[in-house]
Amino acid sequence: MYRSSTLRRSITSLHRKYHLHPTTTTPLRQFCSVSSNPSSTPSETRKYIGYSILLLACGAATYYSFPFPENAKHKRAQLFRYAPLPEDLHTVSNWSGTHEVHTRTFPQPESVSELEKVVKDAHERGQKIRPVGSGLSPNGVGLSRAGMVNLGLMDKVLDVDVANKRVTVQAGIRVQGLVDHIKDFGLTLQNFASIREQQIGGILQVGAHGTGARLPPIDEQVIAMKLVTPAKGTIELSKEKDPELFHLARVGLGGLGVVAEVTLQCVDRQELVEHTYISNMSEIKKNHKKLLSENKHVKYLYIPYTDSVVVVTCNPVSKWKNPKNFKPKYTKEEALQHVQDLYKESLEKYRVSPERDINELSFTELRDKLLALDPLNDEHVIKVNKAEAEFWRKSEGYRVGWSDEILGFDCGGQQWVSETCFPAGTLAKPDMKDLEYIEKLKELIEKQRIPAPAPIEQRWTARSKSPMSPAYSSGEDDIFSWVGIIMYLPTTDPRQRKQITDEFFHYRYLTQTKLWDSYAAYEHWAKIEIPKDKDEVADLQARLGKRFPVDAYNKARRELDPKKILSNNMLEKLFPLPETV
Numbered sequence: 304m305y306r307s308s309t310l311r312r313s314i315t316s317l318h319r320k321y322h323l324h325p326t327t328t329t330p331l332r333q334f335c336s337v338s339s340n341p342s343s344t345p346s347e348t349r350k351y352i353g354y355s356i357l358l359l360a361c362g363a364a365t366y367y368s369f370p371f372p373e374n375a376k377h378k379r380a381q382l383f384r385y386a387p388l389p390e391d392l393h394t395v396s397n398w399s400g401t402h403e404v405h406t407r408t409f410p411q412p413e414s415v416s417e418l419e420k421v422v423k424d425a426h427e428r429g430q431k432i433r434p435v436g437s438g439l440s441p442n443g444v445g446l447s448r449a450g451m452v453n454l455g456l457m458d459k460v461l462d463v464d465v466a467n468k469r470v471t472v473q474a475g476i477r478v479q480g481l482v483d484h485i486k487d488f489g490l491t492l493q494n495f496a497s498i499r500e501q502q503i504g505g506i507l508q509v510g511a512h513g514t515g516a517r518l519p520p521i522d523e524q525v526i527a528m529k530l531v532t533p534a535k536g537t538i539e540l541s542k543e544k545d546p547e548l549f550h551l552a553r554v555g556l557g558g559l560g561v562v563a564e565v566t567l568q569c570v571d572r573q574e575l576v577e578h579t580y581i582s583n584m585s586e587i588k589k590n591h592k593k594l595l596s597e598n599k600h601v602k603y604l605y606i607p608y609t610d611s612v613v614v615v616t617c618n619p620v621s622k623w624k625n626p627k628n629f630k631p632k633y634t635k636e637e638a639l640q641h642v643q644d645l646y647k648e649s650l651e652k653y654r655v656s657p658e659r660d661i662n663e664l665s666f667t668e669l670r671d672k673l674l675a676l677d678p679l680n681d682e683h684v685i686k687v688n689k690a691e692a693e694f695w696r697k698s699e700g701y702r703v704g705w706s707d708e709i710l711g712f713d714c715g716g717q718q719w720v721s722e723t724c725f726p727a728g729t730l731a732k733p734d735m736k737d738l739e740y741i742e743k744l745k746e747l748i749e750k751q752r753i754p755a756p757a758p759i760e761q762r763w764t765a766r767s768k769s770p771m772s773p774a775y776s777s778g779e780d781d782i783f784s785w786v787g788i789i790m791y792l793p794t795t796d797p798r799q800r801k802q803i804t805d806e807f808f809h810y811r812y813l814t815q816t817k818l819w820d821s822y823a824a825y826e827h828w829a830k831i832e833i834p835k836d837k838d839e840v841a842d843l844q845a846r847l848g849k850r851f852p853v854d855a856y857n858k859a860r861r862e863l864d865p866k867k868i869l870s871n872n873m874l875e876k877l878f879p880l881p882e883t884v
Contacts, residue, residue: 393406395438395446395451396438397443399718401442401719402443404448409451410453411454419531425868426866433450433452434454434561434869436454436504436505436506437455437500437501437505439505440505440509442830444557444873445557446871452561453475455502457474457563458480460481460484465488468571470567470569471564472564473563474503474565477499490572491572492570493569504561508555509554510827511829515601515763515764515765516730517730519767519774520774522553524567524568528541529563530863532561534864550770551771552859558856558870559869560869574703575618575620576618577615578701579695579698579700583611587603587738591735591738598618600616602761602763608685611692613758617706629703637697639666640697641690641694642669645673645686646669646673649686653676670756675793679802679803681754683754692757715791719789719808721811722760722785723785723786724826725823730780733782740824747818753810760786762785766782773828775851785827786824787830790806833876844876844879856878
């Protein structure tokens with residue numbers, strides 16, 4: 304549920320980052336100059352002295368509210384001197400700005416031979432070079448302050464095998480760049496995540512997925528890969544060459560080696576018909592099995608505090624049987640009207656002036672701005688959700704396009720997101736626990752009065768044969784449901800972002816304690832967050848050990864990366880390894 308990359312290699316200054324400028328001292332100088340005027344009365348003098356003290360106190364409170372790292376007093380001093388960061392320091396953050404690191408080690412090789420040299424040198428020196436993709440992961444799984452390697456310059460298509468519908472690419476190529484290249488050959492990828500900005504290596508390593516109960520997660524499209532490892536150099540893996548390690552490394556979290564090249568199984572490029580309509584839980588229960596089995600792609604978008612369920616199905620045009628009357632009942636302007644009216648009403652209520660012409664704002668921009676006015680007020684969020692339900696009701700209809708265009712989704716602005724994956728029976732016999740999970744989740748939201756915005760997104764995949772995938776199963780017909788919850792970060796104010804963050808983690812904690820164990824649900828690797836409490840970390844490690852082959856994974860890490868140069872704090876907390884000499 305996150306749209307674009309903000310991997311940045313930049314020279315920045317902390318005062319610019321936190322929107323602090325020398326001009327912020329001007330009001331204080333004005334107050335002081337007025338209070339020193341001989342013609343001022345004693346009461347005026349006291350008033351302006353009071354203003355000055357208040358301003359200084361606010362400035363100090365704002366300053367100390369910034370999330371500086373512990374023991375970083377020198378950075379606080381830099382802030383007040385407006386000094387830039389060192390020129391050799393690279394700033395890398397994820398798209399939502401929830402995780403960010405600065406590092407001096409950030410090689411960007413342009414070929415496999417350069418990558419091999421980078422990995423070999425780092426291994427000899429014990430220098431961390433955590434593989435980082437395009438920086439999309441909500442939890443910053445690829446980030447490491449100690450050092451990273453990025454394959455953004457290794458973005459070539461190496462071979463297109465039209466006869467066998469296969470393509471071999473360098474792992475730094477982005478999904479959109481890949482599909483743009485192979486469409487001229489009449490090919491495309493079997494499935495897509497919500498966005499197209501991920502590097503191929505990154506989207507595979509975290510076990511990303513699209514939707515479609517007959518379609519597996521994206522790692523299943525990999526039929527061969529080239530892995531550059533610290534201890535054993537470059538190794539080639541496939542179902543024929545070391546199949547056990549191949550399947551383990553397909554969702555390797557960047558801990559077994561740097562994925563350099565990948566061969567993917569593609570499919571013929573197809574036009575799809577997307578049908579979007581509003582339903583409710585009662586109707587969904589009646590039609591759920593049919594919806595899963597008869598549609599190539601299907602997802603549900605639930606709107607908390609309403610009974611509305613947005614259903615989105617996609618199927619090949621060639622198999623479309625209904626009349627091709629694609630004219631929508633409402634115009635885009637009519638669909639937006641209710642949301643625009645609520646925004647105007649809310650601006651007046653909260654006494655805020657609009658920053659832009661309301662007619663220039665898309666639906667997701669309007670939702671962001673509405674939530675920014677009072678993001679933790681459940682009554683306000685409920686109004687926004689109901690306006691969203693009305694928007695989707697008037698957005699019902701069809702559209703036709705190529706799969707790489709249709710399967711994307713505008714996920715809105717910066718956000719916190721947690722997504723879990725759990726078994727849902729088989730395609731022939733869905734166990735309906737996926738819908739039961741949603742009902743209990745919505746009950747929990749309403750009972751606890753969580754200011755939960757829309758949507759709660761539910762998708763499905765077939766099983767994966769990669770043991771580290773949350774959708775791994777030995778059952779060929781097994782299907783899995785993926786459910787994502789969300790809270791937006793529609794403000795740059797650090798205090799308000801922290802308040803939203805705290806509320807989101809309370810929301811996530813409630814779902815974890817009330818639902819996860821009951822439904823054998825495990826978080827997406829790109830969205831799992833590491834607890835601060837040591838006991839909670841230990842509980843997380845024990846829980847992961849019940850579902851994933853941790854011993855086999857750590858054994859492979861010891862053999863391929865004994866000095867843990869590809870690791871970071873997150874990987875060590877999830878799968879701790881003893882220190883090596």
